[in-house]
Amino acid sequence: MAEVALRKVVKRYDDVEAVRGIDLDISDHEFIVLVGPSGCGKSTTLRMIAGLEDITDGDIMIGGDVVNDVPPKDRDIAMVFQNYALYPHMTVAENMSFGLRLKHYPKAEIKARVTEAARLLDITDLIDRKPKQLSGGQRQRVAMGRAIVRNPKVFLFDEPLSNLDAKLRVQMRIEIKKVHQKVRTTTVYVTHDQVEAMTLADRVVVMNKGRIEQIGTPNELYHKPATRFVAGFIGSPAMNFIPCRLEEVGGKLNIRLTDRISFPLPPARAARYSALPRSENLLLGIRPEHLTESHAHLEPGVETFDTVLDVTEPMGMETLVYFGLEGTPVCGRVDPNAGAKDGAPMRLAMDLNNMHLLNEATGVVL
Amino acid sequence: MADVVVEQGRPARAASPRKRASLRNAMGRKSTVAFFLTLPLILLIALLVLYPAFYSVYLATLNKAMTKFVGLTNFTFLFKRETFWMVVRQSCIFAITAVVFKALIGFIVAHFVHNIPGKKQRKWRGMLLVPWVIPPAMSTLAWLWLFDPSYSAFNYTLSFFGIGPIPWLGDTFWARFSVILVNVWYGAPFFLIMYLAALKSVPDQLYEAAAIDGANWWQKIWHITLPMMRNIIAITTLFSLIVTFANFDIVRILTSGGPLDRTHLFATWAFQVGIQSSDIPLGACVSLFMVPILAVAAVFILRDVNKRGNEA
Numbered sequence: 198m199a200e201v202a203l204r205k206v207v208k209r210y211d212d213v214e215a216v217r218g219i220d221l222d223i224s225d226h227e228f229i230v231l232v233g234p235s236g237c238g239k240s241t242t243l244r245m246i247a248g249l250e251d252i253t254d255g256d257i258m259i260g261g262d263v264v265n266d267v268p269p270k271d272r273d274i275a276m277v278f279q280n281y282a283l284y285p286h287m288t289v290a291e292n293m294s295f296g297l298r299l300k301h302y303p304k305a306e307i308k309a310r311v312t313e314a315a316r317l318l319d320i321t322d323l324i325d326r327k328p329k330q331l332s333g334g335q336r337q338r339v340a341m342g343r344a345i346v347r348n349p350k351v352f353l354f355d356e357p358l359s360n361l362d363a364k365l366r367v368q369m370r371i372e373i374k375k376v377h378q379k380v381r382t383t384t385v386y387v388t389h390d391q392v393e394a395m396t397l398a399d400r401v402v403v404m405n406k407g408r409i410e411q412i413g414t415p416n417e418l419y420h421k422p423a424t425r426f427v428a429g430f431i432g433s434p435a436m437n438f439i440p441c442r443l444e445e446v447g448g449k450l451n452i453r454l455t456d457r458i459s460f461p462l463p464p465a466r467a468a469r470y471s472a473l474p475r476s477e478n479l480l481l482g483i484r485p486e487h488l489t490e491s492h493a494h495l496e497p498g499v500e501t502f503d504t505v506l507d508v509t510e511p512m513g514m515e516t517l518v519y520f521g522l523e524g525t526p527v528c529g530r531v532d533p534n535a536g537a538k539d540g541a542p543m544r545l546a547m548d549l550n551n552m553h554l555l556n557e558a559t560g561v562v563l
Numbered sequence: 564m565a566d567v568v569v570e571q572g573r574p575a576r577a578a579s580p581r582k583r584a585s586l587r588n589a590m591g592r593k594s595t596v597a598f599f600l601t602l603p604l605i606l607l608i609a610l611l612v613l614y615p616a617f618y619s620v621y622l623a624t625l626n627k628a629m630t631k632f633v634g635l636t637n638f639t640f641l642f643k644r645e646t647f648w649m650v651v652r653q654s655c656i657f658a659i660t661a662v663v664f665k666a667l668i669g670f671i672v673a674h675f676v677h678n679i680p681g682k683k684q685r686k687w688r689g690m691l692l693v694p695w696v697i698p699p700a701m702s703t704l705a706w707l708w709l710f711d712p713s714y715s716a717f718n719y720t721l722s723f724f725g726i727g728p729i730p731w732l733g734d735t736f737w738a739r740f741s742v743i744l745v746n747v748w749y750g751a752p753f754f755l756i757m758y759l760a761a762l763k764s765v766p767d768q769l770y771e772a773a774a775i776d777g778a779n780w781w782q783k784i785w786h787i788t789l790p791m792m793r794n795i796i797a798i799t800t801l802f803s804l805i806v807t808f809a810n811f812d813i814v815r816i817l818t819s820g821g822p823l824d825r826t827h828l829f830a831t832w833a834f835q836v837g838i839q840s841s842d843i844p845l846g847a848c849v850s851l852f853m854v855p856i857l858a859v860a861a862v863f864i865l866r867d868v869n870k871r872g873n874e875a
Binding site for chain 2: 247248249268269270274275276278280282283284285286295296299300343347
């Protein structure tokens with residue numbers, strides 16, 4: 198097992214810069230998830246760590262050694278691919294043992310390792326089957342087994358759950374987490390699914406347009422996003438962004454959303470934003486769970502307003518309500534018994550203690 | 564209910580709607596439709612392949628004048644002739660050597676072409692297919708001139724190195740070498756194009772997975788490329804073996820089977836015995852020997868194709 202470090206890593210294809218100088222330190226045993234929309238450079242970054250892509254500039258280190266020019270086979274890594282990349286002409290056992298056989302491990306040790314990995318992944322019964330006789334989830338397990346038997350320094354996962362249906366994806370997500378808890382190998386995992394990122398990672402790396410937007414624990418990213426991109430990408434339904442500006446009313450700092458809606462900021466927030474120029478174009482970032490139905494007793498910092506709902510989506514444990522604030526679509530989460538109906542008026546409460554304020558032009562969270 | 568009443572009322576005609584229904588069922592079955600769609604081809608094969616095949620079996624049982632049924636006499640006569648066994652040996656050597664070289668060259672060149680990027684690849688593919696698209700009777704004439712012992716480009720070039728002149732078509736070894744060389748030149752592009760198509764169907768990720776598993780280029784070829792191409796290799800080899808075994812034009816134009824029958828194949832010898840020596844039953848008998856030999860080869864080569872199927 199080992200640390201992985203990326204230093205100003207750049208990848209350029211002709212004129213296109215896919216990865217624009219990223220720095221990343223992954224510690225031993227850590228589970229890191231690279232997440233971002235397609236084309237953000239996350240898979241390219243993973244493939245550069247694997248050695249499947251040359252790097253244009255910068256350094257990649259595994260276990261303290263620079264591996265820029267080391268071929269994949271000598272990097273002591275194992276990779277799980279999106280479409281499994283199992284060898285179709287080999288049985289499950291042969292697939293799993295292929296790497297060990299190439300390195301001329303003793304037969305007894307190969308057998309022991311394959312048996313142990315198969316037991317860990319619950320595929321002992323499938324060991325003599327060919328990949329085409331397996332379901333998607335079983336193939337995924339075999340692909341993981343092939344990685345585990347090698348006992349590598351680093352595991353690399355390239356969107357391993359994308360080809361599975363939603364239910365199986367949840368199940369395999371838990372399996373992957375369990376496996377990591379047992380083997381504790383340093384893991385780099387690429388996905389475009391923010392739920393996978395949040396549930397699996399020790400730390401999440403959010404990438405956008407070839408750059409790292411933010412690195413942090415799932416909670417940090419959720420509660421303290423650094424940019425509008427991260428705030429909008431993490432969380433489902435996504436955070437609402439409502440144009441606003443700050444104004445002084447009777448010596449108190451208020452936030453004005455529309456001509457008729459203006460709320461006093463809670464003291465902590467007011468102190469934080471007091472130095473901002475009042476003329477600046479700002480965005481209020483508020484997550485749907487902080488826009489709920491109004492109650493008789495409101496906490497300090499929770500403000501109410503009346504609106505007319507456009508659409509409601511009953512989800513069972515909650516109801517999502519959609520409405521407009523001067524043309525900006527906004528989503529809230531209310532109790533299923535709160536009486537939200539399509540086209541009906543409703544009084545909602547906004548928890549400003551959990552608000553974010555963003556610079557509209559730069560997208561930076563203030 | 565109404566149907567039953569009608570049927571009871573007219574018991575004599577009760578079977579007819581059932582028959583019509585079963586005919587409709589039969590027509591509706593996929594296999595029946597498939598049979599009718601392939602019927603024109605089946606008829607064509609019957610007319611152009613089966614009829615001549617059975618006719619040659621019939622011919623092989625006649626005497627030289629084709630007036631009397633002689634049973635297996637022609638076959639026993641052939642078994643006693645040394646030339647026949649020499650032709651069997653030569654045909655096997657010719658077909659196996661040529662197919663092995665065609666497959667090897669096709670495989671190697673397919674790899675090179677596969678690694679040429681984009682547009683350039685199309686150009687190379689086109690150029691490398693040229694030997695295969697020129698009618699072999701024409702291209703073999705060009706080879707005949709190249710092999711000329713006195714004035715050929717080959718011997719002229721070799722003379723600069725103090726080699727030769729080599730009697731390309733006059734010496735047993737060189738004559739056999741020459742006919743095989745021309746056959747390889749003509750047939751390798753077929754292997755190239757088949758292997759290239761097979762190579763393109765191997766997913767890149769398998770090679771990437773193998774690279775990470777620690778495979779070098781040779782291990783990738785041995786453990787990934789070859790097993791993934793197994794079916795194509797088997798079918799291409801069989802197809803080529805049949806065509807090469809039955810080759811006629813190249814040998815006929817280059818050597819006519821000489822020197823001293825040392826380059827005769829089944830087809831050219833059958834032609835010589837049957838047409839040129841006017842012993843059609845014996846010629847038919849010679850050509851029939853190709854069938855069991857190729858059948859055995861087909862069984863061995865295609866043994867696993869069905870079983871393996873598409874493993875992906």
